[in-house]
Amino acid sequence: LNVAYRYFPKQSVHMAIVDPGVGSERQGVILKTPSSLFVAPDNGILSYVINELSYTEGPLIHHSKSLERVTFKRGIEAVTITEPRFWRYPVSPTFHGRDIFAPVAAGLSLGISPYEFGEKITSLYVFPTPRPSFDAQGNLVGHILYIDHFGNLITDIKSTDLPEGNVIIEAAGQHIQGISRYYEEGQRLIAIPGSSGYLEISLRDGSACDFLGVEIGDEVEVIPTI
Structure with a gap:
């Protein structure tokens, strides 16, 4: 979600539903960012979106591995979905995605203000998300965020954060010389x-995941060389 929404026009409405707590007291929310609107349950599903927008200000959550309620930064706003006149009856x-979230998303797409759907709030539940950092030797240490069906390992190291000059990429004890431009x-x-x-x-004609025996969360290190 955090990657995909950037390719949509500004002020697009994104409905995201992974909702094991459907029917419980968990809230439904509208998240308003500088570029987009999100309709979702307040259960951490928007963590990467919120944390990425606060990237330059440091982590939203410190020393925690569990879901916590955090206060927004950098112009993020949210509204609870509590106004029943917009819902489907x-x-x-067990199906708030159809009966609550979808009608709200449709209303937003028609230009109804987010503040018509409920009350403004200043915090949401967020999971801590891994971020790359520099170790004592000045190496950039990141993590595997996702493994696609080809076995490619997608890290949390942004291409724009890679150091200039020659580097070695280390993962699971294997060293990769330099950054490739294409597969x-x-x-x-290869690192790409x-x-x-x-x-x-990635692994040419194979699965980097199977070859290295790694999992989501494992470290990947970028080592500058002379």
Whole structure:
């Protein structure tokens, strides 16, 4: 979601539903960012969007691995979805995506103000998201965020954050010399700026995940060389 929404026109409405707490007391919310509107349950599903917008101000959550309620930064606003006149009836306790979130998203797309749907709030539940950092030797240490169905390893290291000059990429004890521009440029393991704007590790004609035996969350290190 955090990668995909950037390719839509400004003020697009995005409805995101992964909602194991449907029917419970968890809130539905509208998140308003400088470029987009999001309709979702308040259960951490928007964590990457919120944390990315606060990237330059440091982590929203410190020393925590669990869901926590955090206060917004950098012009983010949110509204609870509490105004029932916009909902579809009867409301199913197991299908808020159809009966509450979809009608609200439709209303937003027609130009109805987010503040018509409920009360403004200043915080949402957010999971901590991993971020790259520099170690004592000045190496950039990131993490595997996602493994696609080809076995490519997508990291949290932005292509724009890669140091200038020659580098070695280390993952699971394997060293990759330099950054490739495209897949056919390498012979075996390669590091390449992916289409999402993040550093990826791939294996020519194979799965980098299977070859390295790594998992989501494992570290990837970028080591500058002379």
